[in-house]
Amino acid sequence: MRRMVLSDDSEFGRKYRYAFVFVGVVFLILIGRLVQLQVVYGAEYRELSRMNFLQKINLEAPRGLILDRHGNVLVQNRVAYNVFITPRFFNERAFKKLQALIQIPQVDLDYIQSKIMLAEGRRRGFSLLALRDVPKEWVLILESNRDHLPGLDISTQEKRQYPNGPMASHALGFVGEVDAEDILRHPLEDYRERDWIGKFGLESKMERSLRGRRGSIWRVRDARGRVKTGPDALRWLPRPHQVAPQPGFNVVTTLDADVQRAMELVLAPIESGSAVLMEVETGRIVAYVSKPAFDPNEVSGRLTAPRAAELYNHPLHPMLDKVVQGTYFPGSTYKVVSVIAAIEENLAEFEEYHLCKGWYEYGRSSSFRCTHAHGLMNLESSVVSSCNVYFYMLSERVGMDRMARYARLLGFGTSPGLGLNHEKSGFIPTKQWYAQKYQEGFRIGHTLNSGIGQGDVKTSILQVAQAYATIANRGSVMEPQLVERLTDYRGQTVQEFAPVVKRRLDFKPETWDLLARSLDGVVNNPEGTAYKARLAHLRVAGKTGTAQVRAMRKEPGQDPEETRWRNQDHAWFVGYSPVERPQVVVVVLVEHGGFASKVSVAPAMAILDEYFKINGARGQTTP
Amino acid sequence: MFEPEGRFYLRIDWTLMLLIVSITGLGLLNLYSTSTSFSAPLFTQQIYWIFLGFSAFFITATIDYRFYDRVANVLYILGIISLVAVLVLGRVFFGSRRWLNIGPLVIQPSELMKIIIILTMAHYVHVSPPKTDEGRSLQELVVPAFLVGLPALLILIQPDLGTMMILLLVFFSIMFLLKMRIRSLLTMAASALVLLPLIWTFVLQEYQKSRILVFLDPASDPTGEGWHIRQSMFAIGSGQLFGKGFMAGTQSQYQYLPAQWSDFPFAVWAEEWGLLGSVLLCSLYFVLVIWALRMAVTTRDRFASVICLGVGALFFWHTIINIGMVMGLLPIVGVTLPLFSHGGSSMLTFMIAAGLLMSVSARRHGL
CATH class of the missing domain: 3.90.1310.10 (Penicillin-binding protein 2a (Domain 2))
Known part of the structure; x- marks a missing residue:
């Protein structure tokens, strides 16, 4: 800048320098701020401005x-x-x-x-x-x-x-919105608020396959x-x-919608219980019912708190999967265990007879009773007419631990391997367990009770189905199966699940033969416990069972009618058909149904009948 | 008193010319960048106003500045009358009464008052030199204080806090640089300290107070004023060194900036041209202010000095307040960026102001 010539008259002689300095400083502050915003924090502001408009x-x-x-x-x-x-x-x-x-x-x-x-x-x-x-x-x-x-x-x-509402609801399950716990449990799977996650049944078991990637x-x-x-x-x-x-994969189940629907219809009059229909050669489940059911359409949304309480605290437990989560005394359906053990261990002759007087003489106790005096019974006829006295004798001879071993071979006491709804293993007691559990230790009475499927034996109905499928197919313990294969959204198969043989039981042929004969007799021998409900055109073999319910104390204010109902026994029937070459096994359990032959045999027969009608194959007709 | 008589040879101040043309041109470029995507005819409007502005500039520059000395009193009276007229007849926009219809024209007398007050102060300083060598006493400031106080009050009633503030700042800038007694200066500073809280309590409207409070803590109001400041800072900061490029500023193109044509054009500019562009623009203003100051110091007569000083102060305060505001250094007040903002009144005011500067510059070198 040229040297400035000040005019004589100017009033600003002394202070103008301050003005220049002031202006300079103020502009420097502006520049400094610009550098701070655009250089020092520039990258951050660039990101902030991107966040503004990017979504x-x-x-x-x-x-x-x-x-x-x-x-x-x-x-x-x-x-x-x-x-x-x-x-x-x-x-x-x-x-x-x-x-x-x-x-x-x-x-x-x-x-x-x-x-x-x-x-x-x-x-x-x-x-x-x-x-x-x-x-x-x-x-x-x-x-x-x-x-x-x-x-x-x-x-x-x-x-x-769920277009069919409550049909097969316990097998299919339901979904729910993910909660904080779900997100924590699957940290790597990118669950977000408002995502669906399987909460029960196949929806939960097959979550990884069903859910696609966002x-x-x-x-x-x-x-x-x-x-x-x-x-x-x-x-x-x-x-x-x-x-x-x-998109997620489609899950092709082993269920047959028509058979399932028929089974639901057959069981419609039953308030509480469960049933399962399974192929004996493959372990594939054709139909799956637990009652009372829930509607997954309702449960998958947002339940109000009172409605949720109503469902989860219901006395008949609709949210419980009674096929795998319910465990019961197997009752007389368990008698096959003693039969197998006795023959395999050479502890009984086929033609050895034993007199049933209506009770079993053991110690001072008179609690080992039979339904009535059966007279002379052998191995086969005792199964046919379900004589408890014969089995008290047989189980005492076989012994607690041997019985437990054969029960385990048939799949009792361990998880059946369906992998659904935290399936229960049930319980098979041993001498050692009693020794630890009771002060007075193990007694022969425990063995007698186990022999007729009471005492401390607990099984799920799926385990019973698995054991009888093994009997029907003569030795292959099949893993129960609900999922046949996965397909992608175009319908192409992605993965197939072949039937799994858990183990082969190499029992004597005469063991299988005797079981087949006696179970056939249960239905088709006039002495059999299920004889009255037999079908004219479909030959079925099976076993009835009545699981005693421990008497409940009468609670004050409880409806006496309900108390009476609650103290009634559970009624079992397990059966398979056709007899010559069995295809399917069915198990029906009617909770508090009373005497088995009255309430559970007929529905089981109807289910088998429907199955063969729908599949166009007929079992052998009775002569 | 030496009165510059006789002839000057007219010399066009090309530096000043270049500064004005550059700033106006860059402002137009900036407006083009953001206005094309909108249906409003902002760009053509601005061209029209620039044309009008340059006409005013040339007319103002052509007239010998001593003429303004003679008509200063008349202009002042006209200015006061128009300010009163605005309060009586003015049109209300956005809650304040600032505009006056004269035939087909809509004028904003408070804008013109900025020029008039410079001329009035220059006239006053010219006709009444300091009585002693020590400088002007406080008594000698009573008259100019009244001359400024009256229009300032009228503008405050409109209300237009920004313009009033500019008026006072220009006044104080001139006063500070005059020959004053030290004691008077101290008294002035002390009374300002007393006045500030009083102004806060009795003068400022709620919305003005909240603006200042929000300025102090932008996060306190993330949706209203604070949102504006933050968005403006996002725009400037995100420009980084070289900017996002012409017509590519996301903050402006996607309308995240408030009032981006009149109050926030600097943010648009800084976003698209980065630090380089911003420093360039700031430098132009800096040179312009320094140029006016230098002219004030070197010019021959007191009237001309005060005009240069006043115009320099006017440009300086407008620039500082506007840029400081968009960068979050100062609270938000509706103060435009000289010659750069979109808008007719502002353009006209600064063109006339620059014309005054040109008029002095062209005539200060006597024969």
Whole structure:
């Protein structure tokens, strides 16, 4: 700068320097601030400005279907519409508009407003779920007013649908929204709020296969919430900006929807109990019923607390899977264990007779009774007419631990291997267990009770089915199976599950022969306990059972009728057919049904009858 | 008193010319970047105003500045009348009464008052030199204080806090640089300290107070004013060193910036052109202010000095307050960026101000 010539007259002679310095300093402060914003924090602000307009939209993967063995749909998805609101863009006017559009008392708009008001800071840029599962008509109304509703988004969500309602509900299961615990339990599987997760049944067991992999897409939005698609907007998108979702696999079950439906119909009059129908050669489950059932459509949504309490505290336990989670005294169905052990260990002759006087003489006790005096009984006839006295004798001869060993071989006391609903193992007692459990230790009376499936023996009905399938197929302990294969969304098979033989039992042929003869006699011999319910056109072999219920103390205020019902025994029947070359085994347990031959045999017969009718194959008719 | 008589040879101040053309041109470029995607005819409007502004600039520059000395009193009276007229007849926009219709024209008298007050102060300083060598006493400031106080009050009633503040800042800038007694300066500083809390309590409106409070803590109001400041800082910061490129600023293109054409054009500029562009623009303003100050010091007569000083102060305070505001250094007040912001009144005011500067510059070298 040229040397300045000051005019004589200027008043600013002395102070002008301060002015220059002041202006210089102030501009330096501005430059300093610019450097601070653009260089020091530049990268952070660049990211913050990107967060302003970039929005990641998740593309949810459809959950796989659940099908029956013939491809009939058992579980599918439907579209549910959820309304989301981004508070930053959703102004007062938009709220008024929404109020005007949706004048339904059930919709709590005040709650939505308070949610919008409460969102603060960065959260104002995130969308909130305002309305869940709205009807399609609303979607149309809201969509057509989109311009007046900035920040309002409608997104679709798959929702689980069970077209057959409660049918096979315990096998199929249900889903629920993930909770914090689920997310913690599967840290690597990218579960997010509002995701579905299988909570019960196959939905839970097959969760990994059914659930697909989420995709995502990025988009650019301006300050008013409008989506920008021009080339200049697209250049800000991260690469890759779109990841396609992977649909979940379909689960093809071993269930047969028609047989299942027929079985449900047969069991309709029964209030509480369970039944299972299984192929004896493969272990594949054809039908699966636990009663009372629940409706998975209801349970998969949001249950109100009172409704949930009602379901979970119901005296008949609808939320319990009685096929694998219920354990009962097997009653007379357990007698086959003593039979096998006696023959295999050469402890009984086929033609050895024993007199039944109606009770068994053991010690001072008179509690070892029979239904009536059967007279002279041998191995076969005692099974046919289910004589307890004969089995007290036989089990005493076989002994507690030998009986336990053969029970375990047949699959009792261990998990059957279905892998569903935390299946129970049941319980097979041993001498050692009694020695530890009771002060007076093990007694022969314990063995006698075990011999007729009482005392401390506990089995699930699936275990009984597994054991009788082994008897029917003469030696192969099959792992029960509900899933046949997985297919992708085009229907191509991804994985197949072959039947699994858990173990082979190499028993003597005469063991199998005697079992087959005597079980056939139960139904087809006039002396048999199930003779009255036999079918004219279908020959069935099987065994009845009555599981005593420990007498309940009468509680004050309890309905005497209910007390009476609760003290009634559980009624079992397990049967297979056709007799010559058995195909399927059925187990029916009627809780508090009373005497087996009256209540559980007929439904089991009807189920087998329906099965063969539907499959077009007939068992051998009785002569 | 030496009165510059006779002839000057007219010399166009090309530096000043270049500064004004550059700032205006960059402002237009910046406006083009953000306005094309909107239907409003902002860009053509601005071209029209720039044309009008340059006409005013040339007319103002052509007239000998001594003429303004003669008409200063008349202009002042006209200015006060128009300010009163605004309060009586003015149109209300956005809750304040600032605009006056004269035939087809809509004018904003408070803007013109910025020029008039510079001329009035220059006239006053010219006709009444300090009585002693020690400098001006406090008594000698009563008259100019009243001359400024009256329009400031009228503008405050509108209410237009920003303009009032600019008026006072220009006044104080001139006063500070005059020859004053030390004692008077100290008294002035002390009374300012007393006045500030009083102004806070009795003068400031609620919205103005909240703006200042939010400025002190932007996070306290993430949706309203704080949101604006933050978005503006996002824009500037995200420009980084070289900017996001012409017409590629996301904050501006996607309208995350509030009032981006009038109050926040610097943020748009800084986002698209980065630190390099921002420093360039700041430098232009810096040179312009220094140029005016230097002219104030070197020019021959007191009237001209005060005009240069006043115009320099006007540019300086507008620039500092606007840029400081968009960078989160100062609270948000509606103060435009000289010659850069979109808007007619602002453009006209600064073109006339620059014209005054040109008028002095062209004539200060006597024969």
